[in-house]
Amino acid sequence: MPQNWTSLLALGLPLLHFALAASVTVHVLMTKRNPGSSVAWIGLAWLSPVIGSLLYALLGVNRVRRRARSLHEPGNPLRQPPPIGGDRSDHLAPLEFAGRRITQRCVAEGNDIRILVNGDAAYPQMLAAIDASSTSVVLSSYIFRADRAGNAFIRSLIAANQRGVEVRVLIDGYGAGYLWSRTYYELRRARVPVARFLHSAMPWRMPFLNLRSHRKILIVDGSLAFTGGLNIGAENLVSTHPRYPVLDTHFRVAGPVVSQLCGAFAELWTFTTGEALLGSTWCPLLQRAGDSIARAVTSGPDQDLEKIEFLVLSAVACAQFSIQIMTPYFLPDDRIITALSLAAIRGVTIDIVLPESSNHPSVDWSTRAHIEPLLIAGCRVWTHSLPFDHSKLLTVDSTWCFIGSANWDMRSFRLNFEINLEAYHSALVEQVSAIIRANQKTRLTLQDLERRSWPVRLRDSAARLMLPYL
Numbered sequence: 001m002p003q004n005w006t007s008l009l010a011l012g013l014p015l016l017h018f019a020l021a022a023s024v025t026v027h028v029l030m031t032k033r034n035p036g037s038s039v040a041w042i043g044l045a046w047l048s049p050v051i052g053s054l055l056y057a058l059l060g061v062n063r064v065r066r067r068a069r070s071l072h073e074p075g076n077p078l079r080q081p082p083p084i085g086g087d088r089s090d091h092l093a094p095l096e097f098a099g100r101r102i103t104q105r106c107v108a109e110g111n112d113i114r115i116l117v118n119g120d121a122a123y124p125q126m127l128a129a130i131d132a133s134s135t136s137v138v139l140s141s142y143i144f145r146a147d148r149a150g151n152a153f154i155r156s157l158i159a160a161n162q163r164g165v166e167v168r169v170l171i172d173g174y175g176a177g178y179l180w181s182r183t184y185y186e187l188r189r190a191r192v193p194v195a196r197f198l199h200s201a202m203p204w205r206m207p208f209l210n211l212r213s214h215r216k217i218l219i220v221d222g223s224l225a226f227t228g229g230l231n232i233g234a235e236n237l238v239s240t241h242p243r244y245p246v247l248d249t250h251f252r253v254a255g256p257v258v259s260q261l262c263g264a265f266a267e268l269w270t271f272t273t274g275e276a277l278l279g280s281t282w283c284p285l286l287q288r289a290g291d292s293i294a295r296a297v298t299s300g301p302d303q304d305l306e307k308i309e310f311l312v313l314s315a316v317a318c319a320q321f322s323i324q325i326m327t328p329y330f331l332p333d334d335r336i337i338t339a340l341s342l343a344a345i346r347g348v349t350i351d352i353v354l355p356e357s358s359n360h361p362s363v364d365w366s367t368r369a370h371i372e373p374l375l376i377a378g379c380r381v382w383t384h385s386l387p388f389d390h391s392k393l394l395t396v397d398s399t400w401c402f403i404g405s406a407n408w409d410m411r412s413f414r415l416n417f418e419i420n421l422e423a424y425h426s427a428l429v430e431q432v433s434a435i436i437r438a439n440q441k442t443r444l445t446l447q448d449l450e451r452r453s454w455p456v457r458l459r460d461s462a463a464r465l466m467l468p469y470l
Helices: 005-029 035-047 051-060 061-070 091-101 118-131 149-164 182-189 256-272 309-316 334-345 361-366 372-377 412-417 428-440 446-452 456-463
Strands: 108-117 136-141 165-171 194-197 217-218 225-228 249-254 292-299 324-325 349-355 379-384 393-396 400-404 418-424 441-445
Touching: 005 035, 005 051, 005 349, 035 051, 091 149, 091 292, 091 309, 108 118, 108 256, 108 418, 108 428, 118 149, 118 217, 118 225, 118 249, 136 149, 136 256, 149 165, 149 182, 165 182, 165 256, 182 194, 194 256, 217 256, 225 256, 225 400, 249 256, 249 334, 249 379, 256 292, 292 309, 309 393, 309 400, 309 412, 309 418, 324 428, 349 428, 361 456, 379 412, 400 428
Parallel strands: 136 165, 165 194, 324 349, 349 379
Antiparallel strands: 108 249, 108 292, 136 217, 217 225, 225 249, 292 418, 324 393, 379 441, 393 400, 400 418
């Protein structure tokens, strides 16, 4: 290389590093709220020349909030006011009020919510609803495999589209296969309107690395919905004895709250494709269908940032007697750990049910290094053996439950687009509680944590450093 080029590189690279690191520092200081995250990104930018700044550009910049802001403007037709109701007078009245403030949605009365266990119970009802549809079908899923389970959905969606039903399918650009999604291409080949959420091969449009649509929603004719934790894949057909079975809990929902689920799907569809789903085809006027009071709670790295986490914190603060939690992944931030610890200290019985081994070993290692403060405070932590259970359930005081797609980790609370339902209905809550109690198999104690060998403790603590991204 000529001497002058060597001199230019020797001078130019430090200047480039300084300019990039300074730009990252300014952007972090102006946009990030978490001090720990801010210090980490600034340190990475300065200590890893050029590479640190590029990593921040790919993983640290929230492009989604800018793109989504127009969907949340007051005049947007997707933000229509929901049915009003549910003024409470018991000790959970502050929770209902907080939910209204957090979500900007009122609770909807008169809903029917039924539990469907595993794909064995849920898939037949979901497919039957699609086959009986007359006006519209919308489906959103994080994982949608083209296998024994998924192919049945693909056929039903294609058939519905061919007989004139308005069909829209949204699958995550990462979870449903980034490099190749057979489901996407089969639906597209059959001219079914389908989109991949935040999917792009362009380096400057790579938010898919960190931001995912984790929502699971099926809505038929705008009046019957299915939501919860269930993806679409053969592993959920437990009765067929797949090699790696996945248990899960899903919910069939009818009544006015379905309109809120419709709105949640419509926002992400518009965000992804630019097409607005308006009118009675997608969201008809719905009548009372049952006795549950419910509300949809959406969360994502846009204007809905941290809303599910805030509602969880509100529920924990309002609890007087009991809190039951069941989740496949448990890595919440210190705010939730502190709130649960304080609730246990004031006498609330807290049971947390986790898998003994999940499908992500690094998450299990991190969890063991993360839960000690809860055990010290008096929370009871239980594990259940295989098969892996993917259910996400929460109950408070036998009166309120929180169900849906969100795990108890920072990815679900901060990075993913999630959707949950909160419901006030003692009969439903008791059914959810029974599922949680049935999985309280082995109690994890402080002594169990202390018996871990030094290398295992070191491994677990190191894994915990990746908490924001696990």
